[in-house]
Amino acid sequence: MSSNLQTLLKALDIPAEHAQSESAETISRLDAWKGNTLRVLHDLSELLKNQEYSVSEQADIIAASASFDGEDSWITPESQDLATEILANFSEPSFELMVQLLETNINNLFRSSPHPSLNISTGRKLDRPAGGSMGGIDFYEAQAWKKYPQAFNIMFWCLCHIQAYEYDRLWYLVIPPVMTFLDDYQVSYKLKGVRLVTELLEHAPREILKRTGVDGLLLTSLNTCLAQLDDLESPKLIKATVSASLSVTLLTTTPGSVVQFNQLCALLGERIIGTIWLYSYDKPGVVQASVDALSPLLKALGLGCSRYLKALIPQLVHPLVPVPFKPMSEELQICSLKALTVVIYECSCRMSQWKGTIIDGISRCWVHLADSPFVDPSRMELQRQLRSACEALASACPTVVEDEFRRLVAVDHNLFQSLVGGSGKTLPGIV
Structure with missing residues (x-):
């Protein structure tokens, strides 16, 4: 390896301190190193234009450059752009x-x-x-790889x-x-x-x-x-x-097979409902993350979701209901409504049993929004998702248009016609 290349690659080694807690002195030293990486990456990019390198040298160049292609603390937008430019030379590695x-x-x-x-x-x-049942102890003991925080990016x-x-x-x-x-x-x-x-x-x-x-x-x-x-x-x-x-x-499973169905049920029933929702009642961020990831799983499970309706619908409706003196998370409400809409479509044959619970939560949320004078993109998206849920419910259970939706409009036409109007175009008094 040429001395110039070796010097540049050495200068791009990520200090192990980036993977550890840092003192003020360490932070200062790391900042100085990070500021120097832009010059080094630029010099490396120029060097590649003039020479060809062996396979081992190319691997070292890729490893050094890929270390700056990510979201880590040592990476700046400028260094990432330079790293991307270098890595473009190896877009089809042998x-x-x-x-x-x-x-x-x-x-x-x-x-x-x-x-x-x-x-x-x-x-x-x-x-x-x-190593038997205690083999994991050795696995967690040394962990020398953690001294190389760039390993993930490479x-x-x-x-x-x-x-x-x-x-x-x-x-x-x-x-x-x-x-x-x-x-x-x-x-x-x-x-x-x-x-x-x-x-x-x-x-x-x-x-x-x-x-x-x-x-x-x-x-x-x-x-x-x-x-x-x-x-x-x-x-x-x-x-x-x-x-x-x-x-x-x-x-890894055959579509429609028993194995696939059982694995999907285990993910929804045992992991999300039986673990995350059961033990994270006081962790709204965790609950929101699980609900946000729910829709693709519900679509994959299809009508199989019906075995979990007693857990799904109360959980997804609960964030919609205002609680006095408690701030409401519009992000959680939006992702809950998205998942609820999928449940309504996938389990339409069971919605007649749950329509009251769903409409109650949606209408309470709608009234709460109407009472607030603030309008922002998040609130507009929440309103749109509430309307979508109503449309899904009207499609799955048409009787709600003539019954529950009509009664809502009768209570307050100006308030509720914009919520359910798109769900019952043939219903007098709604549109």
Whole structure:
């Protein structure tokens, strides 16, 4: 490696302090280093225009540049733009280059803490954890990879650029770092692991996930993520994990099969309703995150949602009802209404039993909005979602137009006709 290139790459090494709590002195030193990275990245970009490099040198260049392609504290918009410019030179990496990156620049960081449930030479799930029931202690003990805060960004870049047909030969290099992030005990690393899993599922063939047993391993680890309710980043983790769990199930099971139905029910019934909603009554951010991620799951489950209506509808209607002296979260109301509308459409044959509960919550929320003089984009979106829910209910249960909606309009035409008018165009007095 040329001395110029080696000097530039060394200057781009992310200080390990970025992954740790920082004193004022450390922060000052890191700021000075961060300010210098713009010049170094610019010099590296210029250097690439004049020379060709070996596979190992290219891998080092990608690793150094990908470290600045993300949302971390050491990255500025300017440094990210320069990193993106450099990485554009490697938009179609060869198989040999990808092997070099994964084996040398990434997996070397993780070898001191092998995942106890994986055969690290094949990427297959082990029949029983290495080291027995206490194997996890060794897994969490050293964790030398945490001294390299750039590891996630490099791994994410690799997952974005591996071709689907290359996964068979690269699997043993891909899955250990992903599972190490996902199964870490810290929520911040679990969240990064979920993001890696999400990207992996975009490209990895279904067959390799099933053949290696990693599909079941992923679901088990993702279920563990859904029990992490007390961290500041728990809302982000919950939302990302629900989406990733749904993707694993839809990718690795046959549509309409018993296995798929059971996995979807477990995600909704056991994880969201039976864990998150049961134990997060005092954590509105966590509840909102779970509700925000709910609609795709409800659509996937379809009429199967009907077995959970006794939990779903009260939970989704509850945020709509004003409580004296308690501020209302319009974001939670909006995502609750979106999920409620999906439930109404998917379980239309059961809505006659729930129409009173739904209309009561919607109308109370509508009155509360009318009593407030403030109008902003969030409030306008909430009004739109309330109308959409009414339209869905009218479509699923047409009798509400002639009965409940008519009575609402009779109470106060000016107030309620704009709420339910679009749901009953043939009803005199509503439009």
